[in-house]
Amino acid sequence: MSTAQPYVDENGVDTQDERRITLECDGVRHVLDKVNRELVGLAPVKARIGQIAALLMVDRARRELGLTTEPPTLHMSFTGNPGTGKTTMALRMAEILHELSYVRSSHVISVTRDDLVGQYIGHTAPKTKEVIKRAMGGVLFIDEAYYLYRPENERDYGQEAIEILLQAMESDRDDLVVIVAGYKDRMERFFQSNPGLHSRIAHHLEFPNYSADELLTVGDLLLEEQGYHFTEAGRKAFADYLERRMQQPHFSNARSVRNALDRFRLRQAMRLVEQGGSLSAEELTAIDAQEVLASTVFSKESESLPHLPSR
Amino acid sequence: MRITQGQFSFLPPLTDDQIKTQVKWALDHGWAVSVEYTDDPHPRNTYWEMYGHPMFDLRDPAGVMQEIVECRQAFPTHYIRVMAFDSSKGWETPRMSFIVNRPDNEPGFRLERQAVEGRSLRYTMTSYAVDRPEGDRY
Ligand SMILES: Nc1ncnc2c1ncn2[C@@H]1O[C@H](COP(=O)(O)OP(=O)(O)O)[C@@H](O)[C@H]1O
Ligand SMILES: Nc1ncnc2c1ncn2[C@@H]1O[C@H](COP(=O)(O)OP(=O)(O)O)[C@@H](O)[C@H]1O
Ligand SMILES: [Mg+2]
Ligand SMILES: [Mg+2]
Numbered sequence: 185m186s187t188a189q190p191y192v193d194e195n196g197v198d199t200q201d202e203r204r205i206t207l208e209c210d211g212v213r214h215v216l217d218k219v220n221r222e223l224v225g226l227a228p229v230k231a232r233i234g235q236i237a238a239l240l241m242v243d244r245a246r247r248e249l250g251l252t253t254e255p256p257t258l259h260m261s262f263t264g265n266p267g268t269g270k271t272t273m274a275l276r277m278a279e280i281l282h283e284l285s286y287v288r289s290s291h292v293i294s295v296t297r298d299d300l301v302g303q304y305i306g307h308t309a310p311k312t313k314e315v316i317k318r319a320m321g322g323v324l325f326i327d328e329a330y331y332l333y334r335p336e337n338e339r340d341y342g343q344e345a346i347e348i349l350l351q352a353m354e355s356d357r358d359d360l361v362v363i364v365a366g367y368k369d370r371m372e373r374f375f376q377s378n379p380g381l382h383s384r385i386a387h388h389l390e391f392p393n394y395s396a397d398e399l400l401t402v403g404d405l406l407l408e409e410q411g412y413h414f415t416e417a418g419r420k421a422f423a424d425y426l427e428r429r430m431q432q433p434h435f436s437n438a439r440s441v442r443n444a445l446d447r448f449r450l451r452q453a454m455r456l457v458e459q460g461g462s463l464s465a466e467e468l469t470a471i472d473a474q475e476v477l478a479s480t481v482f483s484k485e486s487e488s489l490p491h492l493p494s495r
Numbered sequence: 496m497r498i499t500q501g502q503f504s505f506l507p508p509l510t511d512d513q514i515k516t517q518v519k520w521a522l523d524h525g526w527a528v529s530v531e532y533t534d535d536p537h538p539r540n541t542y543w544e545m546y547g548h549p550m551f552d553l554r555d556p557a558g559v560m561q562e563i564v565e566c567r568q569a570f571p572t573h574y575i576r577v578m579a580f581d582s583s584k585g586w587e588t589p590r591m592s593f594i595v596n597r598p599d600n601e602p603g604f605r606l607e608r609q610a611v612e613g614r615s616l617r618y619t620m621t622s623y624a625v626d627r628p629e630g631d632r633y
Contacts, residue, residue, distance in 0.1 A: 314548070316558070318553055320553070320558045321554055321557055322554060360557075
């Protein structure tokens, strides 16, 4: 056998191909680090995002070596309770996909049923298509996607929107990433009635509820973003607050934390105004136990501050 | 006779990639892009038919390209142009306009002379295409 002949194994791979390539991962690592730093918990979601990032990096390297590679389809579904970070993660996902050059822009068009479904015959298709056109090149985020499907009304135009979406997810997949999001159980029923949609979504990410510790860290992070911090007693009271609040109905994870912090800031401001006099920077930025303990979850304590809007 | 209207009309026809780059330029400036068509090539025919709505808030040219492709399928032998409208104060006007589709055969215009009072002449231009009814012209 002549040495000039390439060695090709039974799979058609040139075994003597000695070209090498280094995976480019600085930019991606930067974005992933940012996600790790700024989003608390969510270990399974972060793991999956790491895998997707790895796949895209390998994909890019393969393309550079001229190996056949069809870009993977990256439509996703995010399921989880309210306030578990689905919307936040969709924004981050767009940044990651943009960093990996999978999408051309990092914009996210966030829509719900009303943005897609029309009021009368012939209204839905142009409406849905317009939204798709706006999202092209980036990410289309459909929150509470199950509202698109209303089996109780067979003339509902939601089905038409779903069909147009399905078509776009298939034929425009180079131009569009679709992320659907909502409660897990409702989403599952929605997929059961729309198997076509389910089968076009390769990545189903589940967002777990946060533990009390994670919520406490979320509280620290959110306060820091706004230029506040807990005093030691304040933080302890907040941990107590979380224990109780988590047992109550309508608890929505990190969103409840955000809302609670907004109320703490109101109370802190009121306290400082009533106190009057000159204030230090420390006083202006500290959330103390009084602010937390005034909440109705500690219903007895709340009576001590009757004129505050306590909720 | 090759009609020259709008931008780039003295150049060879733009490729789809070139059209995409131009549309991207318009979108990056925040202009609303729309697709229009006509089969009346007279230069004073400024109001062409709109194909779909003007596209607001697009970030990427892919959506516009899709609209152009659809319009070409619906009107393969019409003139089709892409228009970019700037709604910002002080402009409120089209900032770009260029042809992206034209008939294979453009018969051009004839000059008509009309003799009026006092042996004066009035001149007017008529395109051969408009002798036939709308929709049957090319
Ligand atoms: N893991 C997290 N770390 C920090 N903040 C979070 C996290 N998850 C959610 N948040 C905050 O909680 C709020 C609600 O999150 P969001 O993404 O809207 O939840 P969902 O869309 O699941 O209802 C946002 O303001 C976000 O900043
Ligand atoms: N007979 C087959 N051989 C190889 N790949 C197939 C075959 N049938 C389907 N596929 C793959 O499965 C996927 C789904 O097929 P598709 O034609 O979209 O299914 P349907 O339109 O029936 O839902 C495609 O990616 C296609 O490449
Ligand atoms: Mg949300
Ligand atoms: Mg099919």
